[in-house]
Amino acid sequence: MRKTLLLILVLLVALTLGGCGGAKNESASDQSASMEVGGSTSYESQASSDAVEKEKSEESGVGEGTAQKIIRTVALSIVVPDVEKTVNEIEAMLKNVNGYVQDANLWQSNNNLQGHLTLRVPSSKVDGFIPQLESLGRVERKNVSGQDVTEEYYDVEARKNNLKKQEERYLELLGKANTVKEMLEIESQLARVRGEIESMEARLKVLNNRVDLATITIELQAPKTLSTGEILREPFGERIQTGWQRGVNGMMNFVQDLVLIFVILLPYTPIIALLGYAVYRIRKSKRFFKGRNGDQDGN
Numbered sequence: 001m002r003k004t005l006l007l008i009l010v011l012l013v014a015l016t017l018g019g020c021g022g023a024k025n026e027s028a029s030d031q032s033a034s035m036e037v038g039g040s041t042s043y044e045s046q047a048s049s050d051a052v053e054k055e056k057s058e059e060s061g062v063g064e065g066t067a068q069k070i071i072r073t074v075a076l077s078i079v080v081p082d083v084e085k086t087v088n089e090i091e092a093m094l095k096n097v098n099g100y101v102q103d104a105n106l107w108q109s110n111n112n113l114q115g116h117l118t119l120r121v122p123s124s125k126v127d128g129f130i131p132q133l134e135s136l137g138r139v140e141r142k143n144v145s146g147q148d149v150t151e152e153y154y155d156v157e158a159r160k161n162n163l164k165k166q167e168e169r170y171l172e173l174l175g176k177a178n179t180v181k182e183m184l185e186i187e188s189q190l191a192r193v194r195g196e197i198e199s200m201e202a203r204l205k206v207l208n209n210r211v212d213l214a215t216i217t218i219e220l221q222a223p224k225t226l227s228t229g230e231i232l233r234e235p236f237g238e239r240i241q242t243g244w245q246r247g248v249n250g251m252m253n254f255v256q257d258l259v260l261i262f263v264i265l266l267p268y269t270p271i272i273a274l275l276g277y278a279v280y281r282i283r284k285s286k287r288f289f290k291g292r293n294g295d296q297d298g299n
Contacts, residue, residue, distance in 0.1 A: 066154060069207065071147040072123050072214035074130060080137035083113040083220045090117065090218070093132055097125045099213075115220035120213040133218065140221075153207050160200035167193050 080086040083106065094100060099121035106115045121129050130144075170190045177183045265272075 066150065068148065069150045069153040069211045070123070071149055071207075071210045072126055073145045073147070074126065074214065074216040075141070075143040075218075076130075076133060076139060076216070077141035077219040077221070078133070078137040078139055079221050079223060081223065083115050083222050086136050086220055087115055087117065089136065090119070090133070093129070094119065094121070097121055097129050099125075099129070102215075112222040112224075114222065115218075117218045117220070119216040119218065121216055123212060123214045126214045126216070129216075133216070137220075141219075149207055149211070153204070153211075156200050156203050156207070160197060160204065163193050163197045163200065167197065 078086075087104065087106070091101060099119055101117060102120050103118040104115070105117075106113060108114075134142075167190065170186055170193065174183060174186045174190070177186055
């Protein structure tokens with residue numbers, strides 16, 4: 001009887017140990033399967049987490065000591081005696097401050113030459129350059145503004161540094177890859193990160209250019225002439241000469257218009273002549289019959 005109980009007890013212990021071992025093996029296999037399924041995202045999360053930790057440690061150093069990034073913009077409207085001469089003077093002035101003309105347009109309006117210039121001048125020299133421009137003529141409008149892009153600049157820079165860290169981590173993982181599948185997955189993530197880095201670097205380049213070089217737009221106008229009805233600055237003799245010339249030009253234009261109308265109608269002369277002759281004959285016939293009827297009534 002005791003042997004039978006002992007045998008049953010041994011069998012129960014063996015079954016219990018076997019069940020625990022099977023459960024452990026099943027959980028281990030499930031864990032390995034889950035690792036295999038999530039392999040494509042494990043590289044990304046691992047690289048991102050490492051980069052974020054490094055970025056946090058570096059962001060603590062970005063604070064009060066950072067330089068401000070200000071985009072300066074100036075707009076001027078100036079009345080000058082000679083627009084073309086003033087443009088040449090501005091180009092010479094730009095050479096002294098290492099600036100340049102980004103865009104220039106000149107055109108005629110109401111017999112007056114006008115111009116629009118877009119200048120790029122180092123931001124550190126703008127304050128001294130504006131008075132030189134104002135001395136060229138009479139300033140009618142002036143607007144100076146500054147756009148603070150400090151937060152945007154350092155945010156883009158921090159994200160770029162974060163992506164650089166991710167790139168370094170992906171390169172490390174690529175060196176440790178054991179299969180072709182792992183290499184392809186890592187290279188795909190590397191291409192994505194490098195594309196984002198190029199985008200951030202392009203944005204930083206644009207911001208640096210706009211911060212380092214201020215933009216100055218200038219509208220150049222000549223003094224108003226006789227046709228505007230405003231206050232004139234030209235000498236009286238020149239105004240008389242201008243008025244006489246306009247009168248002569250108007251008369252010449254009128255005569256030329258008459259000659260032009262005659263030339264246009266010249267091909268239609270035979271038709272007009274026939275129509276005129278027909279009208280003449282009809283009216284003459286009516287007068288003849290009318291006179292004849294009057295004579296008959298008198299008789």
